[in-house]
Amino acid sequence: MPHKILLVDDSKTVRQQVAVALTQAGFSTVEAGDGQEALDQMAKNPDVKMIVCDVNMPRMSGLEFLAAMKQAGKMGNPPVVMLTTEGKNDVIDKAKALGVRGWVVKPFKADQLIAAAKKLTGA
């Protein structure tokens, strides 16, 4: 049974590209277009082993999603890696304080993302 990863990004193309990279490496994926959809997907997929999340998204941003997860006591399990165009240290520090396990500034490198996913999921 492949490990399931939740991809949260308002860009379909980014979700598609990340999905291709991760499924090629043996993972399965589910997708969400913003933080709110991500919360819904988490409720539907309790077997998610890792979350890859954008920061800037409409309706509910990545940081708001992290805050909601933390409030629900779910931060850290599954681990969250942020995949974003954002690279400012203050934003990264905020996310770290909320419990994210990794940060990637787009465009991502497939091999590195796969290696991180394997490490964080134990695959």
Next chain:
Amino acid sequence: MASSAHSSTAAGGSLGSTITPRGGAVDTGVLNAIQSQVSSLQKLADELLGKCITISEKEVMAAGDAVRAIYDETREQVSAVDHAVASLGNEAGNRSAASLGAAMKRQRELFGEFMNELSRRLEAQSAAANHALAMVAKVNEFTKKVSGLWSEARILTVNARIEAARLGEQGAGFAIIAQEMGRFTVAVAKANEATSGIAQQMADTIPAIASESDSMVAGVREFSAHLAEESNRLERVYSEAMANALDALNAANGAGKQTVERAQEVLSHLQFQDMLTQALRQMDALTKTVDANVTELAAGRMTANQVAPLTNRSVFDQGDVSDSERGDVMLF
């Protein structure tokens, strides 16, 4: 309208200051005109941005789907080739190849043994035929001797009859001997004739058998040599074919993997779409800010000094992350 907006630019600098005359009095007519312009601009920009996002998203998705199809197909091929290479290259494959080679060798050995045995038997047959031929010669010699004895017996018979006739009644014993000798010589002659006939038939047949045996032995030897040569050639061809197949599979495997890497590279290039979308959204937000500012100024709820300068940090500005660090995963 453009000239009106231009004429209202008195102080320069921020957008707010461009719509506030130095005297402090607000020309609402000008502001309304600018607001109308900005609203129109925003409407057009909304439509344009919407189209840009929709079209670029649609086209890039289509391109992504196409590349993904190639990628998936190639990955399947790589997987199939990987499997083939593994089955040829792994221990089981080697054992299978070794078993096949051993089986071929054993079969060749068994066939060689059979041919050698056949050759030995044919040689024995040839030797037996030659021996029989020698025996026929002896029979012939014996028959000649019998024939000689028969001639002598006939002479004795004739002499016995002459002697019997010369002695009259006193020679009756010779007459009986002559009669018996006569029957004996006839019998010997018949036997001799039969033996000679058989010996002659054997003498006629056996050389043909011996010759045929020799010919077969030579044929078997030639065939055996040819078989050994073919078997060796087959083994060489098999080994070369195995090596060529492995080379071809490895080459195909390498090419397939290269294609997969290329597809990944193409997909990674498509990530510009995300930045483009965000840039367009930022432009959309800026336009809305301008519209809001103009609305507030026109309503007199905001002065030119209260208008915050517009910030437009490029989405391509990666903040505190250098270009070389983009794409790297930082794990905490």
